[in-house]
Amino acid sequence: xxxxxxxxxxxxxxxxxxxxxxxxxxxxxxxxxxxxxxxxxxxxxxxxxxxxxxxxxxxxxxxxxxxxxxxxxxxxxxxxxxxxxxxxxxxxxxxxxxxxxxxxxxxxxxxxxxxxxxxxxxxxxxxxxxxxxxxxxxxxxxxxxxxxxxxxxxxxxxxxxxxxxxxxxxxxxxxxxxxxxxxxxxxxxxxxxxxxxxxxxxxxxxxxxxxxxxxxxxxxxxxxxxxxxxxxxxxxxxxxxxxxxxxxxxxxxxxxxxxxxxxxxxxxxxxxxxxxxxxxxxxxxxxxxxxxxxxxxxxxxxxxxxxxxxxxxxxxxxxxxxxxxxxxxxxxxxxxxxxxxxxxxx
Amino acid sequence: xxxxxxxxxxxxxxxxxxxxxxxxxxxxxxxxxxxxxxxxxxxxxxxxxxxxxxxxxxxxxxxxxxxxxxxxxxxxxxxxxxxxxxxxxxxxxxxxxxxxxxxxxxxxxxxxxxxxxxxxxxxxxxxxxxxxxxxxxxxxxxxxxxxxxxxxxxxxxxxxxxxxxxxxxxxxxxxxxxxxxxxxxxxxxxxxxxxxxxxxxxxxxxxxxxxxxxxxxxxxxxxxxxxxxxxxxxxxxxxxxxxxxxxxxxxxxxxxxxxxxxxxxxxxxxxxxxxxxxxxxxxxxxxxxxxxxxxxxxxxxxxxxxxxxxxxxxxxxxxxxxxxxxxxxxxxxxxxxxxxxxxxxx
DNA sequence: AACCGGGCGGCAATCGCTTGCCAGTTTTTG
DNA sequence: CAAAAACTGGCAAGCGATTGCCGCCCGGTT
Numbered sequence: 001x002x003x004x005x006x007x008x009x010x011x012x013x014x015x016x017x018x019x020x021x022x023x024x025x026x027x028x029x030x031x032x033x034x035x036x037x038x039x040x041x042x043x044x045x046x047x048x049x050x051x052x053x054x055x056x057x058x059x060x061x062x063x064x065x066x067x068x069x070x071x072x073x074x075x076x077x078x079x080x081x082x083x084x085x086x087x088x089x090x091x092x093x094x095x096x097x098x099x100x101x102x103x104x105x106x107x108x109x110x111x112x113x114x115x116x117x118x119x120x121x122x123x124x125x126x127x128x129x130x131x132x133x134x135x136x137x138x139x140x141x142x143x144x145x146x147x148x149x150x151x152x153x154x155x156x157x158x159x160x161x162x163x164x165x166x167x168x169x170x171x172x173x174x175x176x177x178x179x180x181x182x183x184x185x186x187x188x189x190x191x192x193x194x195x196x197x198x199x200x201x202x203x204x205x206x207x208x209x210x211x212x213x214x215x216x217x218x219x220x221x222x223x224x225x226x227x228x229x230x231x232x233x234x235x236x237x238x239x240x241x242x243x244x245x246x247x248x249x250x251x252x253x254x255x256x257x258x259x260x261x262x263x264x265x266x267x268x269x270x271x272x273x274x275x276x277x278x279x280x281x282x283x284x285x286x287x288x289x290x291x292x293x294x295x296x297x298x299x300x301x302x303x304x305x306x307x308x309x310x311x312x313x314x315x316x317x318x319x320x321x322x323x324x325x326x327x328x329x330x331x332x333x334x335x336x337x338x339x340x341x342x343x344x345x346x
Numbered sequence: 347x348x349x350x351x352x353x354x355x356x357x358x359x360x361x362x363x364x365x366x367x368x369x370x371x372x373x374x375x376x377x378x379x380x381x382x383x384x385x386x387x388x389x390x391x392x393x394x395x396x397x398x399x400x401x402x403x404x405x406x407x408x409x410x411x412x413x414x415x416x417x418x419x420x421x422x423x424x425x426x427x428x429x430x431x432x433x434x435x436x437x438x439x440x441x442x443x444x445x446x447x448x449x450x451x452x453x454x455x456x457x458x459x460x461x462x463x464x465x466x467x468x469x470x471x472x473x474x475x476x477x478x479x480x481x482x483x484x485x486x487x488x489x490x491x492x493x494x495x496x497x498x499x500x501x502x503x504x505x506x507x508x509x510x511x512x513x514x515x516x517x518x519x520x521x522x523x524x525x526x527x528x529x530x531x532x533x534x535x536x537x538x539x540x541x542x543x544x545x546x547x548x549x550x551x552x553x554x555x556x557x558x559x560x561x562x563x564x565x566x567x568x569x570x571x572x573x574x575x576x577x578x579x580x581x582x583x584x585x586x587x588x589x590x591x592x593x594x595x596x597x598x599x600x601x602x603x604x605x606x607x608x609x610x611x612x613x614x615x616x617x618x619x620x621x622x623x624x625x626x627x628x629x630x631x632x633x634x635x636x637x638x639x640x641x642x643x644x645x646x647x648x649x650x651x652x653x654x655x656x657x658x659x660x661x662x663x664x665x666x667x668x669x670x671x672x673x674x675x676x677x678x679x680x681x682x683x684x685x686x687x688x689x690x691x692x
Numbered sequence: 693a694a695c696c697g698g699g700c701g702g703c704a705a706t707c708g709c710t711t712g713c714c715a716g717t718t719t720t721t722g
Numbered sequence: 723c724a725a726a727a728a729c730t731g732g733c734a735a736g737c738g739a740t741t742g743c744c745g746c747c748c749g750g751t752t
Contacts, residue, residue, distance in 0.1 A: 018476075020738055031702045036740060046700060066421065066477040068738030070413040071707045078456075086442045089435070089631060096432045099459045108474070110424075111457045113445045128454070130364075131412040232635075285435060289578075289605055291637035325355055366708055377732045382709060392730060414708035417737045 005326030019060035027056045039064070070131075079312060080110040080132045082121060084139045088230065089284040090254065090301065094138055094159065095266035097305025105313055107133070116144050116198065129154050134312045136305075137161070141200045155315045157308045161202040162327065167315065169307045169328040172201060173281060174210035176297035176332035180251050180279045181214030183295075183334055189249040189277065195238050195261070196226030197253030204253050207281065211251055223247055227265035230259060235260015239268070248276055248343045255287045255296055262290060262339065283335055294335035300330050365406035372400045385410070414479075425658060426456040428467060430485045434576065435630040436600065436647065440484055440505065443651025451659055453479070462544070464488050480658045482651075487546045501661045503546050503654045507548040508673065513661065515653045515674045519549060519627060520556035522643035522678035526597050526625045527560030529641075529680055534689035535595040535623065541584050541607070542572025543599030546645065547579045550599050553627065557597055569593055574603060581606015585614070594622055594689045601626035601633045604640055608685065610639070619687030629681055639683035648677050 021035040028035070030049065038045045038053040044080040045053075056062075070076040081098050083091040099109050110132055114121035118141040125135065134155035140147060150156060151166045158168040163168045184192055194211045197204045208224060215222040225241045228234040230253065239261040242250050252258040258280030265272055272278055272292055278295035280287060307328055367381040374381070376395065384391045384399040391399075402408075416422040427444050429437040445455050456478055460467035464487040471481065479499035486493060490509045495504060497512045504514040528536055540557045543550045554570060561568040571587045574580040576599065585607040588596050598604040604626030611618055618624055618638060626633060626642035633640040653674055 022738075032739080032743075033703075034701055036738095037701085040740080044700080049700080061472075063473060063476060065417075065738050066474075067413045067416040067742075068707090071417050071709090071738080072740040074740095076413065076709085086445055087438055087631075089438070092433055092435070092438060093455070096459070099432055099457065100692075103459070109479075111441070111445065111455050111458050113442070114451070126409060129414070130409060131454075263635060285433075286632040286635065289632065289637065290635045300438060368708075378709080379711080379733075380731055382711085383731085386710080390730085395730080411708050414737090415710075417708080417739090418710040420710095421735085 016267045019057075019062045020065070021062075023060055024053060024062060025057045028052050028061065056194050076131055076133050077106060078108045078110050078132045079309065080112060080115050080128055080135045082112045082124065082135065082140070083136050084114050084116045084121075084130055086111070086113040086142065089286065090256075090282050091138060092285060094305040094308075097307075098136060098309050099303035099305075101280030101306040101309035101313075105309070107313070113335065114141065118200065122146060125150055125154075133316055136308045136312060139201060139203070141198075155312055157312045159304055159308055159316075165325050167311055167326050169304050169311065169330060170203075171299045171301075171304055171330045172332055173297055173299065176281070176299070176334060177207050177210035177251060179215045179332075179334040180295075180297060181211060181218075183217050183336065183340065184249045184251075184277060184279065184343075185215075185220070187249075187277065187341060190343070191223070191245075191249070192220070193223035193225055193240065193242055193245050193247035193250045194251040195250050196224055196228065197230050197257065199227050200296070201253070207251070207253060225325055226253075228253075230254055230256050232256055232260035232263070235262070236264040237262035239270075242276070243268070243270065249279070249340065250276070251279045251281070253281060255282045255284045255294060258294055258296065258339070259286060259290050262292070262294070266291070272339050275344055277340035277343070279334075281339055288337065292339050295337045295340035296335055297332045299332050299334045303322065304330055365403075365408045367408075369406055370399060370402045370408060374398050375408065392645045405437060421662075422477055422479050423452060424454045424456050424478045425480045425655065426458060426474055427488070428458045428460050428470065428481065428483050430460050430462045430487060430689075431576075432457070432459040434602065435632065436602075436628050437484060438631060439647030440651040440654075443648035443653075444482060444655050445651075446648075447652040447655035447659075451655070453659070454609070460487065462487065464492075464546070468492060471496055471500075479662055482654045482658060485547060485549070487544075497580075501658055503658045503661075505650055505654055511671050513648050513657055513672050515657065515676060517549075517645045517647075517650055518675045518677050519645065520552050521641055522627070522645075522680060523553050523556035523560035523597060524560045525678075525680040526641075526643060527557060529682065529686065530595045530597075530625065530689075531561075531564050531566070533595075533623065533687060536566055536689070537569070537591075537593045537595070538566070539569035539571055539588055539591050539596045541588065541596050541598040541603055542570055542574065543576050543603065545573050547599070553597070554597060572599075574599075576600055576602050578602055578606035578609070581608070582610040585610035585616075588622070589614070589616065595625070595686065596622070597625045597627070599627060601628045601630045601642055602641060604642065604685070605632065605636050608636060608638070608640070618685050623686035623688055623689070625680075625686055634683065638685050641686035642681055643678045644681040645678050650676055 007106050021032045024035045025032040035053050038050045042050055054182045097100055102109050112124050121142055136157050138159040140158055147163045148165055156166055158166055160170050162168055194208050212222050223245045235257050258278050261278055280294045283298035285297045287296050367378045381399050384396045388396055448455050457468050467488055479687050484505040486504055486507050493509045494511055502512055504512055506516050508514055513539050540554050561692045569591045574584045581603050604624050607624055607689040626640045627643045631642035633642050
């Protein structure tokens, strides 16, 4: 039953699991366009025809070719997630949340690591702007200007970064920092330092401002040390600098830094929280079992990932939404563990 | 606004950064095919022509459309990485390593979470087999049979899983487990238990066998408890079961479990390593700062990710290699920290 | 009896790029 | 110096799906 002998016979094609709509069309005796419609806009096709086609598709184990679909329709069913450092545990939750939500929507996750470089970030965005439907930028290091340009070309949702005209979901760490300040002040701390993370981080600035404001409210001022990298190793330098300020407590840009500080302080024989209290940010994996367990701002990271995806998908489906720029703020709360305590007597 | 209803003009196209090879062809006065060749197989085109084209491409800010390229050439420049649980810190390093290596090779990383379900894993593989050049399966839960079928259709590299005919990189934890056994025995432990992870995990079996063999070599036998899930929470149950065996030491399927056990033991007031020693596997993020710091088998996880990618890319470039089934074994070593010590006196 | 409109399918043009094949033009080579 | 062997660049046929447009068939209107 091979009228004209096409070299790679239909049979072979089927065996290789490479059935196309044409194969289905051939088998069911309709045009390829009908197959396409039966599969993607079912109501455009007569019920019996449709069912026949669907059955054939199933039987041939048909899987639409994403590339081809993307080429003609423009939709890729893929969303990119750019993180600044894939090894930072903070992103684990984000990745997880995003992945879950995307999977539920039948989309794929393209993960890219910008290695904390604005240039690389920009470059990657350029390369893939055609191959994804949208992008989620976690902790983007790009200048607002650039971000705006990109957002104009491609649906974008930023995480922990506010840029006019760009949708975003931010974790309300300033509020959390306030809570931390209250906590520390109520424990008698008068001298608190902020351990700065990457200067290019928007959240970093936001946290510092919140800390300063919070302290000011009590007529106290705050120190600021750093900037430091955000790996644990950088915590050593931070710890030393911290001791040098004479502060009795610190709030760090993130937990990684805090954990690093904890280690270094232990090494130097400084008692936490006896001599100094440490408060982190994010509540990443490990914050609860380091030693001592870290008092930190618990951020709904996974939720942030999910929400960002939802927002993006919403935008895709309803371009109208895209014009309006929505931003969602997720609350944080202080989780008190054992790295913070009464300020030492003078 | 667009009388003839013509599609966006070339000019508009360029403005939108959507230049195609046709635009370049038009600008430089050559055929599109020449542009294509100038860009992807430079030596196929005369130098001056090529340079003219490249200049134009640069000026028009041309970015090739991946979908289109994939459609006609079959290459997608994308590799999928399937992990069983994106939140498991073990994978962080893997993801990182893979991402690095892929990026260096100009390929993208498609990350998928199989949620520890063989079905989902299979389903995902089916859906994307057309949209990636190859797949890296980390801790696949698929039966060998299925894996073989997939490997026949698509370049595959498995991590920590050996299947006849499928390339793989495995971390030599059996050897590491031997080291752990020597370590424990030398500390006087005679009664060691293995804390089992997911039964569907290949590595899990391998580790258990190694432990048993190692103990046997000293004329000792080993207990086995579990299986347990691989989250920290499952560690509680594991700890209780462990105490019940009367073992003075245990080796766990992975660090997550070990950390969970440590916590539970602390809760129950059991001294580690005074009363019982705990040895983990993998040396994930956190193993060095939990309390007490975990003695564990340090696995070159990131390296595994890199190696897996290299292997895969090699296969892609040289299909001949694909026939031969290579496997790479990465060594592990025991990192002794403070969760293991002298066996308690009887 | 002529006309309408909705439901269904087919035709064919794209989408952007790759590639086999071919035809002029050099270069090499014997 | 003619024949063979590169070089170069163009043509055109896809890759697999989507989609605008058209036409056919039918039942329902005037």
